[in-house]
Amino acid sequence: MQSLKIVMAQLNPTVGDIEGNTDKVLTALVECVAEHQPHIVLFPELVITGYPPEDLLLRSSLAHRVERALKRVSAAVGDCHVVLGYPRLLDGELFNAAGVFYRGQLLKEYHKQCLPNYRVFDEKRYFTPGHESLVMDICGVPTAISICEDVWEQGPTADARKQGAQLMLNLSASPFHAGKQVEREALLAQRAWQGGMPIVYCNLVGGQDELVFDGASMVVSAAGELVSRSPAYQEASQCVTANWDGKTLSFDEGEIEDLPSVLEDIYRTLVLGVRDYVNKNGFKSVVLGLSGGIDSALTLAIAVDALGADRVEAVMMPFRYTSSMSLEDAEAQAAMLGVRYQVISIEPIYESFMASLADEFAGLSADKTEENLQARCRGVLLMAISNKKGALVLTTGNKSEVAVGYSTLYGDMAGGFDVLKDVAKTRVFELSRYRNTVSPAIPQRVIDRPPSAELAPGQKDEDSLPPYSVLDQVLERYIERDESAETIIAAGFDRDMVYRVLRLVDLNEYKRRQAAIGTRITERGFGRDRRYPITQRWPIGD
Structure with a gap:
């Protein structure tokens, strides 16, 4: 019986930083060898460039920079097999590749066969699919190499078995959704x-624009039983031991990290998304504007946990x-979380704007214009602070508001990153309650009070919108499931309400095109997932 030690080295690369990512790989390799003396070290998909590199893959210097990185990896690899991902340009065609390195050499290279081209993925734009499986001898074990989507389809596994x-x-580079x-x-x-056959699966970790990769690499036995699961949301190198008798491979039971609850999973994803967006972009x-309402309260808690x-x-x-x-609750939360807190009235700014616009507005009744002007005064203040201090403005709109346009361009939409962009309002309440179970972070009164933008006397969100418990169900069906109005109505929802909501979603596509990006937590977020014409x-109804 031969024992093999295999390490899953899930890393958090930065897209485009080929030299820095290679440094990460080499540092992790040194640490893995020192701690585990492994026979195989497995890294994630496209770890050398980060994922997804998008149109950086079209840059003329790509092939040279990747080749230089691979020479560094080859030179560092000794008596363990190292398997890692990178793009490979061959005869004018670009492949999503995985190389097997051993004792200073690239022994074999595999090209990803199944290229995903749905939701957030558009690999067919860049890569040519491979057409051959790779099964090679590694430490005496016939070993197949595959990349991410290859295991989501049956063909590559069946070919490897043959x-x-x-x-x-x-x-793998598999992004999170709930x-x-x-x-x-x-x-x-x-x-x-x-x-x-057992599968050893190594997933990327880290935030990349709106995507978050959650790690949680794992090993599954030939019988389909979970053998090992790495921690989620952090870099980790987890070692598993396999036993080879010349015919079959079995694994000793490894460490299995607990799966978080759904709410904890989403919350940690949002935290990592903010942390990596801020840090990787050098802010x-x-x-953020803290209004005393629930959206800004949750955004503040996530920002503090992230940074x-x-x-x-x-x-x-x-x-x-x-x-x-609102004033009392905002001050209480700022004190609770220990952040710098300022109060700046927009009253004089608003009055100055109105005085300047007096001739333009003469004879016209007050309407939404005056409400939007309040939001735009706030946007100007936050952007000025951002410019002066180099601070990224976090916007606080949730998915329900973003969907129906319940937001103001150049007002509360002004900023660089929308933490809750893919979080429905009902889920905002759930996440706020969850966060308070960890430690006090949001005043209970903020969670209990009816939502209001406070742009008019006695205003409540439900004066303009259906109850969020209803609205969010309709939005999920239309946005995430692509159901038509008639299908949604047939499920028991009011006809007039459904048509009004869906019309709002369609009409406000122009706003979403100008909105800040935000972390994706559902299977269909606004942005990479959903590309509708304005x-x-x-x-x-169709």
């Missing part, structure tokens, strides 16, 4: 059982319609 593979190593880890584990269990700090209180500033910008409750006349 070629006698007894182990599959899968390099419930994704359960899907992955079920899928890998199915593939392992179908292929009659020193963040600033630390010393890098977060909250600004309350009251107006004549701001309630004393100018279009598609019937709402």
Whole structure:
């Protein structure tokens, strides 16, 4: 019986930083060898460039920079097999590749066969699909190499089995959405059982624009049983031991990190998304408008958990319609979390704008214009602070508001990153309650009070919108499931309400094109996932 030590080295690369990512790989390799003396070290998909590199893959210097990185890796690899991902340009065609390095040489190279081209993925824009499976001898074990989507389809695993593979190593860059880890584990269990071989799966970790990769690398036995699961949301090198008798490969039971609850999973994803966006883009700090409402309260809690209180500033910008409750709750939360807190009234700014616009507005009745002007006064203040201090403005709009346009261009939409952009309002409440179970972070009164933009006397969100408990169900069906109006109505929703909501979603595409990006947590977020034309006349009912 031969024992093999295999390390899953999940890393957090930065897209485009080929030299820095290579440094990460080499540092992790040194640490893995020193701690575990492994036979195989497995890294994630495209770890050398980061994922997804998008049109950076079209740069003329790509091939040279990748080749230089691979020479560094080759030179550093000794008596363990190192498997890692990178783009490879061959005869004018670009492949999503995985190389097997050993004793200073690139032994074999595999090209990803199944290129995803749905939702956030558009690999067919860049890569040519590979057409051959790779099964090679690694430490005496017939071992197949595959990359991410290859295990989501049946063909590559079946081909590897035909070629006698007894182990599959899968390099992955699989982004998070709620419930994704359960899907992955079920899928890998199915593939392992179908292929009659264990699968060692190494996933990327870290935030990249709106995407978050959650790690949680794992090993599944040939019987489809979970053997090992790495920590989520952090870099980690987890070692598993396999036993080879010359015919079959089995694994000793490894460490299995607990799966978080759905709410904890989403919350940690949002935290990592903010942290990596801020840090990877070189911002020193963040600033946000703290209104005393639930959206800004949750955004503040996430920002503090991501960056630390010393890098977060909250600004309350009251107006004549701001309630004393909002002022009290904003101040209480800022003190609770220990952030820098300022109060800057927008009253004089608003009055100055109105005086300047007096001739233009003469004879016209007050309407939404005056409400939007309040939001734009606040946007100007936050952007000025951002410019002066180099702080990224976090906007606080949730997915429900973004969907129906319940937001103001150049007002509350002004900023660089929308933390809650893919978080429905009902989920904002759930996440706020969850966060308070960890430690006090949001005043309970903020969670309990009816939501209001406080742009007019006695205003409540439900004066303009259906109850969020209803609205969010309709939005999920339309945005995430692509159901038509008639299908939604047939599920029991009011006809007039459904048509009004769907019309609002369609009409406000122009706003979303100008909105800040934000972390994706659902299977269909605004941005990479959902690409609708602004100018279009598609019937709402179809």
